[in-house]
Amino acid sequence: DAGITQSPRYKITETGRQVTLMCHQTWSHSYMFWYRQDLGHGLRLIYYSAAADITDKGEVPDGYVVSRSKTENFPLTLESATRSQTSVYFCASSEVRTGGYEQYFGPGTRLTVT
């Protein structure tokens, strides 16, 4: 049972480069989320998706793009990376149709923008 995976686990990139973080879940959960975790801010929602081809902005969407063409994948793209996007990024999924509601998180991607 693979659950939810993220790749890469660690990434160093330069300012201005495009970076894509991958997220894959094997449960066919309807909802998927991207968060960033920074000291003093807890988890902040970047984007979320209620189903394939349905995405919406969260609290801090600027500079990020998402897509969800398949239920199991939810990639996050930084179009032109900035130092302020240095963070740990978590992907999560949840299933609301069966009344679960709790989220299951991936292991995270530590991104450093130099």
Next chain:
Amino acid sequence: AQSVAQPEDQVNVAEGNPLTVKCTYSVSGNPYLFWYVQYPNRGLQFLLKYITGDNLVKGSYGFEAEFNKSQTSFHLKKPSALVSDSALYFCAVRDQASGTYKYIFGTGTRLKVLA
């Protein structure tokens, strides 16, 4: 505005003593409340939730939480702390006003259990 607050950045407790990690919320309607735990260099793990029903909710690893509607609180508790409980704990609430199943997280409370 929908919000959740964890008023303590850190809680220290001696091993074997009871522990409480506090969470208060502000949402419209009936809240969906959650606790998660994060160990170093790991993703968050679900501990327990309150959606409806009994105010005392039991979860993983011996943790429980009490939903108190009048005080708008959902404090996490454990009768006897273990050193292995040391971690970062997050409270979360569903963003009811959005009409979706997205959530608002608190800033986290670091629990240190001292041997």
